Amino acid sequence: MKLTRLRGFQDYLGADARALGMVEDCARAMAYRHALNEIRIPALERIELYERSSGETSDVVQKQLYRVPRASDSPGESDQALRPEGTPGVIRAYLEAGLDRGDPEQRFFYCGPMFRYERPQKGRLRQFNQFGVEIFGRADAACDAELIIMIDEFRRALGLEVRFEVNSLGDGQCRPAFRAALLEWGRAHHAELCADCHQRLEHNPLRLLDCKTDAALAQSAPSGGDYLCAPCRAHFATVERLLGVAGVPYVVNPRLVRGLDYYTRTTFEVISSAVGAQSASVAGGRYDGLVEALGGAAVAGTGFAIGVERTALALAADRHAAGGAPDAAIIAIGEAAIASAIELARELRAGGLRIELLSPDRAVKASFRRADRIGARHALILGDDELRAGVVLMRDLRASAQATLPRGEVAAALAAARG
RNA sequence: GUGAGUGUAGCUCAGCUGGCAGAGCACCGGAUUGUGGCUCCGGUGGUCGAGGGUUCAACUCCCUUCACUCACCCCA
Numbered sequence: 001m002k003l004t005r006l007r008g009f010q011d012y013l014g015a016d017a018r019a020l021g022m023v024e025d026c027a028r029a030m031a032y033r034h035a036l037n038e039i040r041i042p043a044l045e046r047i048e049l050y051e052r053s054s055g056e057t058s059d060v061v062q063k064q065l066y067r068v069p070r071a072s073d074s075p076g077e078s079d080q081a082l083r084p085e086g087t088p089g090v091i092r093a094y095l096e097a098g099l100d101r102g103d104p105e106q107r108f109f110y111c112g113p114m115f116r117y118e119r120p121q122k123g124r125l126r127q128f129n130q131f132g133v134e135i136f137g138r139a140d141a142a143c144d145a146e147l148i149i150m151i152d153e154f155r156r157a158l159g160l161e162v163r164f165e166v167n168s169l170g171d172g173q174c175r176p177a178f179r180a181a182l183l184e185w186g187r188a189h190h191a192e193l194c195a196d197c198h199q200r201l202e203h204n205p206l207r208l209l210d211c212k213t214d215a216a217l218a219q220s221a222p223s224g225g226d227y228l229c230a231p232c233r234a235h236f237a238t239v240e241r242l243l244g245v246a247g248v249p250y251v252v253n254p255r256l257v258r259g260l261d262y263y264t265r266t267t268f269e270v271i272s273s274a275v276g277a278q279s280a281s282v283a284g285g286r287y288d289g290l291v292e293a294l295g296g297a298a299v300a301g302t303g304f305a306i307g308v309e310r311t312a313l314a315l316a317a318d319r320h321a322a323g324g325a326p327d328a329a330i331i332a333i334g335e336a337a338i339a340s341a342i343e344l345a346r347e348l349r350a351g352g353l354r355i356e357l358l359s360p361d362r363a364v365k366a367s368f369r370r371a372d373r374i375g376a377r378h379a380l381i382l383g384d385d386e387l388r389a390g391v392v393l394m395r396d397l398r399a400s401a402q403a404t405l406p407r408g409e410v411a412a413a414l415a416a417a418r419g
Numbered sequence: 420g421u422g423a424g425u426g427u428a429g430c431u432c433a434g435c436u437g438g439c440a441g442a443g444c445a446c447c448g449g450a451u452u453g454u455g456g457c458u459c460c461g462g463u464g465g466u467c468g469a470g471g472g473u474u475c476a477a478c479u480c481c482c483u484u485c486a487c488u489c490a491c492c493c494c495a
Contacts, residue, residue, distance in 0.1 A: 402454085
């Protein structure tokens with residue numbers, strides 16, 4: 001029996017871990033600029049929360065939920081699950097704080113791990129991180145546009161080339177007609193549809209539109225845009241106009257759909273190439289019916305979630321290859337020098353420098369090799385001679401030059417070398 | 420849940436028609452007793468995923484199984 005990580009769970013080391021940190025840092029900076037407030041919510045919630053937001057019969061609740069027992073000695077039916085996404089938990093917290101009746105307009109962001117029991121593939125793990133934004137109490141199209149513009153700023157900061165796809169799903173007024181038209185079309189073409197589409201016809205007719213088996217056939221299906229009512233049409237037109245003014249490079253994809261009824265109007269995804277088939281690195285949209293469906297007041301909602309790992313996959317390697325390297329590695333030689341080296345390290349770190357104190361057990365030659373290996377810009381040698389004279393031997397490992405400096409001048413010299 | 424591909428050193432991989440288990444990188448040491456990278460020399464490191472079968476002989480062929488990867492499904 002080997003102790004390996006579980007299927008669908010991942011370790012991140014070195015540059016891979018730095019890439020995730022970079023994505024999260026960038027997203028936090030974006031959230032700060034847009035005056036969003038952090039919300040921290042539990043990873044474990046009642047299963048009922050997800051049953052009510054996604055539907056008891058949905059695949060998500062039926063098959064993909066990580067159900068956990070209350071305690072190891074209480075077998076039987078579990079009523080709690082690890083969160084598969086952030087939105088229901090955020091709404092639950094929003095309602096529990098009474099904000100829907102007190103102060104309904106709220107702007108939140110959150111970041112953390114989500115869990116879905118699925119077959120892993122590229123860009124799809126059983127534990128993954130999402131950076132999410134949820135805005136409540138804003139029904140206007142400007143809010144939808146600003147969310148997409150926010151993501152555009154985020155991806156530009158990371159230097160990512162992506163494609164924005166947007167669509168409008170309509171609302172309770174106009175969607176039923178579209179759905180009915182799709183059903184009718186599906187029944188008329190029943191013989192031509194693939195086996196998967198026969199399932200979709202029963203459970204989720206909107207998904208007929210993104211069939212991969214016969215994309216040409218799906219093209220001939222009714223298009224949602226033709227069924228939008230006047231208010232939905234106006235809303236979407238405003239979103240498009242504002243995106244155009246902001247210079248967001250988007251395309252309208254009429255086949256971009258969501259399965260559940262509380263999704264309304266604007267929906268969007270950010271598509272990254274080089275991520276594999278799971279190419280949507282950000283997904284979001286308007287969900288005006290969801291707060292009410294979870295027992296709150298009729299408050300509009302809109303938001304998105306960034307897939308942190310998927311975004312990191314799309315990052316160019318050179319964006320995060322460096323960054324872990326210390327300004328200096330300290331090599332202490334001899335018993336007396338160790339305490340002094342620790343003190344030197346403290347002084348330098350206090351000045352904001354990145355310092356690694358190497359093991360004094362290693363041979364000097366091996367210490368230099370180590371300093372080089374971890375990418376240290378400098379090696380600082382502290383032995384009996386230097387100790388006596390109150391100096392440090394500072395070697396520039398890139399330039400292969402070295403000089404003896406008074407201890408007090410080392411920090412400034414290292415900072416200067418940072419450039 | 421379905422399909423395909425891949426499992427050999429820490430990593431990336433080679434291994435022919437079945438005949439001694441290999442390379443590069445990494446790591447450790449030496450050439451250089453307080454000086455890295457480059458070079459040279461040496462060394463550590465193997466359940467060939469696992470189990471079974473065929474054979475004088477299996478990393479190699481056959482069966483089973485497990486794991487990983489990609490894709491489908493799904494994607495709230």
